[in-house]
Amino acid sequence: MADFSLNEDQVQIQKWIHGFAEDVIRPAAHEWDEREEFPYPIVEEAAKIGLYGWEFLMNAFADPTALTLPVAVEELFWGDAGIGMAIMGSALAAAGISGNGTPEQVMEWVPQCYGDASKVQLGAFCVSEPDAGSDVSNLRTRAVYDEANDEWVLNGTKAWITNGGIADVHVVVAAVDPELKGRGQASFVVPPGTKGLSQGQKYLKHGIRASHTAEVVLDDVRIPGRCLLGGKEKLDAKLARAREMGHSGEKQPAMATFEATRPTVGAQALGIARAAYEYALDYAKERKAFGKPIVMHQAIAFKLANMATEIDAARLLIWRAAWLSRNGGFTNGEGSMSKYKASEVAVRVTEDAIQILGGYGYTREYPVERWHRDAKIHTIFEGTSEIQQLVIARAISGMRIE
Ligand SMILES: Cc1cc2nc3c(=O)[nH]c(=O)nc-3n(C[C@H](O)[C@H](O)[C@H](O)COP(=O)(O)OP(=O)(O)OC[C@H]3O[C@@H](n4cnc5c(N)ncnc54)[C@H](O)[C@@H]3O)c2cc1C
Numbered sequence: 001m002a003d004f005s006l007n008e009d010q011v012q013i014q015k016w017i018h019g020f021a022e023d024v025i026r027p028a029a030h031e032w033d034e035r036e037e038f039p040y041p042i043v044e045e046a047a048k049i050g051l052y053g054w055e056f057l058m059n060a061f062a063d064p065t066a067l068t069l070p071v072a073v074e075e076l077f078w079g080d081a082g083i084g085m086a087i088m089g090s091a092l093a094a095a096g097i098s099g100n101g102t103p104e105q106v107m108e109w110v111p112q113c114y115g116d117a118s119k120v121q122l123g124a125f126c127v128s129e130p131d132a133g134s135d136v137s138n139l140r141t142r143a144v145y146d147e148a149n150d151e152w153v154l155n156g157t158k159a160w161i162t163n164g165g166i167a168d169v170h171v172v173v174a175a176v177d178p179e180l181k182g183r184g185q186a187s188f189v190v191p192p193g194t195k196g197l198s199q200g201q202k203y204l205k206h207g208i209r210a211s212h213t214a215e216v217v218l219d220d221v222r223i224p225g226r227c228l229l230g231g232k233e234k235l236d237a238k239l240a241r242a243r244e245m246g247h248s249g250e251k252q253p254a255m256a257t258f259e260a261t262r263p264t265v266g267a268q269a270l271g272i273a274r275a276a277y278e279y280a281l282d283y284a285k286e287r288k289a290f291g292k293p294i295v296m297h298q299a300i301a302f303k304l305a306n307m308a309t310e311i312d313a314a315r316l317l318i319w320r321a322a323w324l325s326r327n328g329g330f331t332n333g334e335g336s337m338s339k340y341k342a343s344e345v346a347v348r349v350t351e352d353a354i355q356i357l358g359g360y361g362y363t364r365e366y367p368v369e370r371w372h373r374d375a376k377i378h379t380i381f382e383g384t385s386e387i388q389q390l391v392i393a394r395a396i397s398g399m400r401i402e
Contacts, residue, residue, distance in 0.1 A: 004319070006071060010063075014071050020051060021079025029080035032210035033370055038166060039083050039210045040120065047117040051076075052087050054114045057094055066326035070267035070318050077271025081374035082210030084268060089162040089211060090114055093123025095261055096171040100187045100229040109189050113169045121192075124167035126158040126216050133160070134387050136173075137182035141218060143174035145232075150225040152188060154218045157200065160381070164214040165199020168192040171229070172218065176239065183242040187229040196221035207373030261382060262335035263321040266342035269378035270314050273346040276353035276371045277307045284356055300356055307349045314342040333392035340388035343378035350375045 006014065024045050032039040046052035060069040077084040090113045097109050113123030132138045141156025154174055158164065170190040177184030190197055200215025228235060281304055284295035294300045321338035324330055350372035354361035361368045379385045393401045 006067065007065070010065075010068055010071050013068060014075055017051065017072050017075035018078070020046070020049065021075050025076070025079030025083050029083060029210075029367065029370070030364075032080075033082055034209075036204065036209040038163075038212040039086050042083050043086055044117070044120050046087050047114075047120050052090075052114065052120065053116070054094065054111045057091055057114075058110070061098070064326060066263075066322040067319055069264050070270075070322050073264050073267040074271040074274065074315075077268045078275045079271075080210070081268065081272050081371070081377075082208040084271065085162065085208045085211035088264075088268070090121075090123035090167070091264075092125035092162065092261065093167070093169055093171045096125045096173075096187055097189065097229060099260060101189075102229075102231055105189070105226075105229055109169055112192065113167075115168070121168040122163045122166060123169045123171065124161050124163040124165075124216070126161045126164065126170055126172045128158060128160045130157060130159045134384060137185075139173065139175045139178075139185060141172065141174040142178070143172075143176050143186060143188060145176075145225075146222075149222075151222045152225065152228060154188065154190070154196075154221040154223065156218050158216040158218070160203065160213055161216045163212055164216040165197075165202075166212055166214070170197060170216060172216075176235065177243075180239065180242045184239065186235050188223060189227045189229060190218075190221060190223055191227065194221055194223060206376060207370070208377050260325060260335075262339040262388075263318045263325060265378065265382045266314065266318040266321070266338040269339075269342040269346035269375060270311065270318060272371050272375045272378075273307075273311050273314065273342070273349040276346075276350040276368055276375075277304070277311055279368060280304065280307070280353040280356040287358075294356070303352050303356060307352055310345045310349060314338070314345045317341050331395070333388075333395035336383065336388040336391040336395075339378075339383065340385055340392070343375075343385060343388075346375035346378055347372070 024042060028039065028042050032042070043052050050056055060072060073088065076087060093113045094110045098106050101109065112121060115121030127136055129140055131140065141154065141158065144153045146153055154172060156174065158172065169192060172188050172190055173185055174188060175184055176186050196219045198217050200217045202212065202214040205213060225232060284300050284304060285293050287294050295304065317338040321330070321334045324334050350368060353368040354372055357366055357368055360366050363369065390401060
């Protein structure tokens with residue numbers, strides 16, 4: 001992998017999304033951040049041009065270099081992270097279905113996570129619970145099989161769910177055999193309009209406020225047997241193996257999804273960092289203090305030099321991780337490295353951008369304080385920075401570090 005150039009398709013996609021981010025997303029960002037509501041009109045615009053849609057996602061998944069998705073996501077989040085997350089949120093559900101479902105289930109449910117330009121639909125991926133965020137092996141949500149009716153019955157409460165309760169398709173990870181911890185879990189599709197699924201509290205957040213985050217309450221939710229992702233036979237075999245051997249060697253369903261999506265989450269953070277860096281650089285060339293543009297003061301210039309260096313380092317880790325995810329797999333926690341580095345860089349760079357803008361940077365009239373708030377979530381969701389460090393530490397040492 002010595003070639004860092006993007007192919008023609010990737011360059012086209014990059015330009016296309018950048019144009020949408022610049023013309024449609026950025027001008028709307030402040031308003032939706034203040035409103036703290038899901039930005040349906042913008043997502044509908046994205047659907048009209050084919051940016052919000054399962055075909056786009058599937059095309060990106062099919063890219064053998066795997067760089068298309070991080071390149072696209074960087075541009076999207078350069079536009080705005082809250083709106084970007086509103087556009088990308090359904091992809092988590094789609095990835096959960098693609099990662100665990102049969103080809104028939106993928107064809108049936110992934111398109112329903114998106115709908116079409118005439119009727120936009122949403123997907124939600126529901127793993128976290130009030131008492132199980134990082135520790136996803138400890139899920140309390142139960143799935144019980146009702147053999148007589150060939151139905152699964154789900155009960156529990158999910159916390160912090162992107163698109164939770166407003167989604168059409170909810171993908172729910174639940175414990176089938178709690179004693180087996182993560183190896184006793186399975187993923188289920190809850191189809192649109194299923195009785196017993198409701199939205200709990202909607203969280204009011206520090207950042208990415210255009211993205212909807214809420215509890216999902218599952219109260220005797222009955223779903224047909226065919227909604228078990230991967231099918232019953234596969235689950236029974238997995239559970240039997242896990243019971244026999246004490247461990248199955250298979251990855252937990254939730255973990256498998258997160259691992260594959262980590263470089264993309266890193267790319268989200270990268271887009272925010274780049275937005276803040278570019279803005280701060282322009283500002284530093286214009287703003288004068290002590291008779292010269294502040295960029296002529298070394299303290300500011302060096303800050304910008306570090307921002308540029310860190311952003312490039314993060315991008316290289318993301319591209320490497322994306323490439324490895326399709327070409328050979330991770331050996332040293334490279335997926336986690338990319339998400340960890342990019343998230344921390346985004347928090348640091350956006351904070352430095354506020355510093356460079358001085359008092360103006362601290363006000364809501366300028367976007368950098370929003371970017372700082374938006375950046376922070378990336379050190380928390382889809383595995384906190386500490387959990388990424390844990391994954392990397394285990395990978396490099398081969399030891400069970402707790
Ligand atoms: C805006 C937003 C959107 C989200 N979207 C979704 C979604 O769509 N679907 C979904 O399922 N979840 C979602 N989440 C949940 C998110 O993934 C969890 O919040 C995250 O995994 C952390 O879990 P927790 O909040 O329970 O923190 P905890 O697990 O309680 O962690 C608290 C602190 O302890 C540290 N910690 C925990 N265990 C260890 C350890 N072993 N070693 C070292 N440090 C440790 C953590 O790093 C953290 O600093 C979302 C969260 C937010 C805020």
